[in-house]
Amino acid sequence: MPGKSRRDFLKNSIAGGIAATGISASVANAGPKNILSADRMGVLVDTTVCVGCRNCEWACKTAHNLDSGDLNSYEERKILESKRRPSEHALTVVNEYTHGKNSTLPVDVKVQCMHCDHPACVSACIVGAFSKQENGAVIWDTDMCIGCRYCMAACPFQIPAFEYNKAINPLIMKCDFCFDRTKEEKLPACVGICPTETLTYGPRTELIRIARERIKRDPSRYIDHIYGEYEVGGTAWMYLASKNFTELDFPLLSKNPAPGVSESIQHGIFAYFVPPVSLYALLGGIMWLSKRRKEMEGEEKI
Amino acid sequence: MRTNIIALSVIIFTYCMSAQQMRIEKHSKMNIDCKTCHTCDVPTKADPCLTECPREKIATVYQKPEQTPELIKINQLSDRYEPVYFSHKLHAQMAAISDGCENCHHHNTSGPILKCNKCHEVSRQREDVGIPDLKGAYHRQCMDCHREWSHETGCNSCHNLKTDGEKSSPKFDYKKYAGKDHPDVVVPSVINYKTKSDRGEIVTFSHNDHTKSFGLKCTNCHKHESCSKCHDVSHKTSEKPKEVKTELSFEQQHKNCINCHEKNEQCNRCHGRENIEPFNHTKKTGWALNRHHEKLACSKCHGQKIPYKKIDNKCSSCHQAWNKENFKHSITGLQLDETHIELSCEDCHLEGNFELKPSCNGCHENFSYPNKKPGQLIRN
Ligand code: SF4
Ligand code: SF4
Ligand code: SF4
Numbered sequence: 270m271p272g273k274s275r276r277d278f279l280k281n282s283i284a285g286g287i288a289a290t291g292i293s294a295s296v297a298n299a300g301p302k303n304i305l306s307a308d309r310m311g312v313l314v315d316t317t318v319c320v321g322c323r324n325c326e327w328a329c330k331t332a333h334n335l336d337s338g339d340l341n342s343y344e345e346r347k348i349l350e351s352k353r354r355p356s357e358h359a360l361t362v363v364n365e366y367t368h369g370k371n372s373t374l375p376v377d378v379k380v381q382c383m384h385c386d387h388p389a390c391v392s393a394c395i396v397g398a399f400s401k402q403e404n405g406a407v408i409w410d411t412d413m414c415i416g417c418r419y420c421m422a423a424c425p426f427q428i429p430a431f432e433y434n435k436a437i438n439p440l441i442m443k444c445d446f447c448f449d450r451t452k453e454e455k456l457p458a459c460v461g462i463c464p465t466e467t468l469t470y471g472p473r474t475e476l477i478r479i480a481r482e483r484i485k486r487d488p489s490r491y492i493d494h495i496y497g498e499y500e501v502g503g504t505a506w507m508y509l510a511s512k513n514f515t516e517l518d519f520p521l522l523s524k525n526p527a528p529g530v531s532e533s534i535q536h537g538i539f540a541y542f543v544p545p546v547s548l549y550a551l552l553g554g555i556m557w558l559s560k561r562r563k564e565m566e567g568e569e570k571i
Numbered sequence: 572m573r574t575n576i577i578a579l580s581v582i583i584f585t586y587c588m589s590a591q592q593m594r595i596e597k598h599s600k601m602n603i604d605c606k607t608c609h610t611c612d613v614p615t616k617a618d619p620c621l622t623e624c625p626r627e628k629i630a631t632v633y634q635k636p637e638q639t640p641e642l643i644k645i646n647q648l649s650d651r652y653e654p655v656y657f658s659h660k661l662h663a664q665m666a667a668i669s670d671g672c673e674n675c676h677h678h679n680t681s682g683p684i685l686k687c688n689k690c691h692e693v694s695r696q697r698e699d700v701g702i703p704d705l706k707g708a709y710h711r712q713c714m715d716c717h718r719e720w721s722h723e724t725g726c727n728s729c730h731n732l733k734t735d736g737e738k739s740s741p742k743f744d745y746k747k748y749a750g751k752d753h754p755d756v757v758v759p760s761v762i763n764y765k766t767k768s769d770r771g772e773i774v775t776f777s778h779n780d781h782t783k784s785f786g787l788k789c790t791n792c793h794k795h796e797s798c799s800k801c802h803d804v805s806h807k808t809s810e811k812p813k814e815v816k817t818e819l820s821f822e823q824q825h826k827n828c829i830n831c832h833e834k835n836e837q838c839n840r841c842h843g844r845e846n847i848e849p850f851n852h853t854k855k856t857g858w859a860l861n862r863h864h865e866k867l868a869c870s871k872c873h874g875q876k877i878p879y880k881k882i883d884n885k886c887s888s889c890h891q892a893w894n895k896e897n898f899k900h901s902i903t904g905l906q907l908d909e910t911h912i913e914l915s916c917e918d919c920h921l922e923g924n925f926e927l928k929p930s931c932n933g934c935h936e937n938f939s940y941p942n943k944k945p946g947q948l949i950r951n
Contacts, residue, residue, distance in 0.1 A: 318707075320714045322724035344725030374719055456696060464726075465714060466707025471700040479701045 305386055309405035310451070311473035311505035312460060313480055314379055316517070317490055319467040321349060321365055321377030325459035329361045329381075332447060332458035352518065355381055357430040357442040361459060366517050376510065378517050379459070379467070381444035382407060382428045383497060384505035387526035393423030405473060405505040406446035414440050425501055425522055446505070473505055480509055502526035608680045621680040624690035624702065634672065636663035641749050647693070647705065653731040656745035657713075664753040668793035675712055719799040756789070756801065758782060763846050766824075771842035777849040784850070785831075786868030792827045833878060858884050863902070886925055904949055911945035919945065 323343040330337035335358060349365035356362075361381035368374050388407045391399040398413035399420060409420075416439055420429045432439040447457035455461070460468040469476060477498055484491045496514045497507035500522045508514070515521055599605075611620035639660050646654035666674050679685055691708040692699075703711065718724050731742055764774040781787050793800075828841065841847075853859040864872075872889050873879035882888050895916060900907045911919075919929040919940075931938035931945075 318711050318715070320710070320718050320724045322714075324726075341725060341727060344723065344728070346722065346724070454696075461695060464706065464710040466695065466703045466711075469700050469703075470695075475700065482701065 303391065303401050304403065305401070306403040306405075308472050308474075309386075309403065309505065310446075310470065311384070311405055311476050311507060312457070313469040313471070313476040314506060314508045315467050315469070315483070316376055316378050316508060316510045318465045319363070319377040319379065320465055321346070321363055321375060322464060323348075323363050324462045324464060325379055325468070326359060326361055326363060328458040328462035329444070330359060332450060333360060333445075335359070349375075349377075355428060355430060355443065357432045357434075360442065360444040364518065366512075368511065376512065376517065378508075378510075381459075381506065382446070383426055383501075384444075384446055385425075385501055385526075386504060387502040389423040389425060389501070389526070390420035390429060393419040395419055402448065404446075404448075404451055406448045406451070407505075408445045408448050409441060409443075411440050416440060425520060473503075473507075476507060480507060483509060499524045619680075623685065625678050625680050634663075636660055636667065639663045642746065645709065647709075648730065649733075651730075651733060652726075653733055655729060656748070658745070658748035658751075661748055661751060661753050665798065668789055668796045669798065670795055716798045719797065720802045761846075761849065766842065768838065768842050770838035771844050773843055773846060774841045775843070775847040775849075780850050784869050786870055791830075861904070884926065900946075901949060905944065905946050906949050907946040 324340065327337050327340050327343050329335075349363070352364050353359075353362040361379055363377050363379045366376045366378065368376050384401075384405055384407045386401070388399065388401055390407065390409075391401055393399075394409070395417060396413050396415055398411075398415075399407065399409045401407050416431070418429075418431055418441070420441060421427070421431060429441045429443045431441060447455070447459075450457060456470055457468075460470045469479065471479070477495060480495045480498075484493055484495075490511060491509050492511065492513060494514065495507050495509060496519055497504035502525065508519070510517060605614070606622075608622055608625045609620050610622050611618070614620050637660065641658065641660045643657040643659050644654050645657055662675075663672065666672060673679070676684060678690070687708055688705050690702055691705040692702075693705050695704045695706065697704065713729065714724065717729070721728060727742070729743070758778060760777070760779040762776045762778055764776060766772050766774055768774075781792075782789075832840075869879060872882055887893065898916075900912070917923050918933050919931070921927065921930050929940045929945075931940060931943060935943070
């Protein structure tokens with residue numbers, strides 16, 4: 270939809286949207302999803318022990334029936350010379366950076382969905398296809414996804430990818446925290462294969478305790494920052510590193526839940542489950558409004 | 572057979588004995604909670620009630636590398652891979668300059684050496700995820716270093732795939748390391764460090780002088796080396812002076828030097844625009860070292876204390892035990908003949924001053940040293 274007409278469409282929808290959801294606060298029906306469970310799971314990624322073997326990439330593709338190829342072909346390290354982003358073909362990728370202190374050892378960083386505690390993608394999804402699950406995973410319902418790509422625009426980590434190459438019914442793709450595997454008490458595929466246990470899977474609160482302890486035990490190894498503990502209100506996947514996270518291409522984000530999304534509305538979703546249809550117009554309008562506000566404030570520096 | 576068994580048990584017994592660790596001196600005064608290592612309130616010598624996995628780096632394992640097992644078989648992945656044989660002794664020898672045993676045997680009490688799987692659980696799905704699982708622990712130990720110079724991280728870069736009984740030559744012949752010692756390290760003679768200092772970017776370090784003349788042991792400076800210090804393609808030619816690039820803090824960079832050299836020394840003592848010549852005793856002090864003195868460590872004459880004490884060039888300053896009765900003149904390179912050996916020192920070395928040219932005038936007219944010699948030179 271060309272920009273101008275879409276804006277008009279959204280502008281016009283706001284009024285109706287608010288009218289339709291005006292009663293939302295009284296619909297005090299807590300849904301089974303979108304509740305932050307106290308013992309939700311997470312992954313602590315200790316980039317100081319990651320060897321950049323990319324086994325996790327292979328395992329992730331294999332577990333998701335994506336074209337994964339031969340594990341041995343992942344030994345090729347040339348691919349690490351350029352920076353990659355997760356895509357519809359690879360839900361997680363490993364990028365390599367220079368160490369800074371040691372010229373012989375690179376720093377390798379695995380990238381995937383952070384599974385935010387207050388996910389912008391969930392707030393942005395106009396049909397309510399996205400949800401934060403009790404175990405910490407942020408997943409989406411492919412049957413509900415209409416391919417509007419608002420989640421892509423909203424995600425502060427630029428994670429959701431779109432199957433542009435697919436002509437029929439292209440859908441959003443991203444790391445699903447191996448929801449189908451964890452349901453069966455299996456580890457996420459990447460966690461299971463990692464040779465160095467760079468990826469520690471456990472209750473989020475426990476992971477924060479472990480991360481703190483590691484920093485305290487070896488202050489020369491780590492910078493004193495657990496990325497994801499507070500960023501955008503906290504994420505299920507958290508990182509430890511030897512150097513500043515901005516140098517590893519992590520966006521500099523505040524403690525507030527995802528920029529660009531109205532916090533009160535988001536809390537509204539969590540506290541009171543609102544039927545997505547009534548939110549459709551409202552969220553669309555708010556996205557437009559917050560996008561404009563962002564434009565006026567200037568882009569968040571990444 | 573019987574003798575073999577006895578011999579083997581003796582070896583195993585000795586190994587176990589040497590594996591028993593020393594008590595850490597005054598460890599009770601260390602700033603560490605007793606409960607880190609002891610499970611009971613009142614540990615005794617007889618019952619130290621040691622915990623299995625202390626999470627502190629206090630108690631360490633001290634064994635000579637040669638006392639340790641040569642190869643350790645690791646066969647956790649026997650369904651897919653052939654075993655990996657870890658050449659323990661070789662690695663222990665290298666660890667001498669790289670944090671010692673505790674580089675791997677971290678968190679050991681002063682009790683017996685713990686096996687990795689004592690603390691590191693086999694299952695990744697486990698209660699306490701604070702300690703890496705066994706797979707993680709092994710790979711961290713190996714890959715953290717090996718990838719530095721191998722630049723490989725694939726499974727097959729260490730694991731030989733099982734071949735279902737088919738005969739094939741394995742990629743790695745781990746067992747060839749049995750009975751091998753780490754080869755002697757090739758020691759550079761001079762290293763020219765290129766620094767960023769504006770007081771002179773070149774620091775010439777005479778490695779030779781420090782090891783041979785100053786008598787420093789490798790471990791005096793090389794305590795925390797990474798393997799890649801030696802094992803790197805770019806570091807293979809140790810004949811030429813190496814160029815070393817480091818990114819360390821000022822303190823870290825100067826630490827090894829300042830241990831001996833005065834802290835407030837002028838920068839230009841070491842930093843210059845050009846390479847500095849190695850230390851030359853003749854040029855610096857005006858006293859050439861003879862063939863005996865040349866071989867000595869500086870501390871032999873100048874004492875252990877840094878900076879070295881100044882000494883005069885009187886023989887007796889060092890050779891206090893020499894006297895008329897026991898002094899063998901031949902040590903000077905001149906073997907006195909039968910006649911001269913009977914004389915007293917002062918007959919030639921007037922007034923007992925050995926610095927002056929010896930005089931022949933007491934007996935001979937028109938003779939002078941060294942044109943005329945009272946014996947035979949036994950070296951040129
Ligand atoms: S499998 Fe583990 S060590 Fe290998 S690249 Fe992924 S996170 Fe890093
Ligand atoms: S990282 Fe992006 S896609 Fe993942 S949960 Fe957060 S907002 Fe959603
Ligand atoms: S958790 Fe699952 S989906 Fe996400 S990166 Fe790991 S393997 Fe891929």
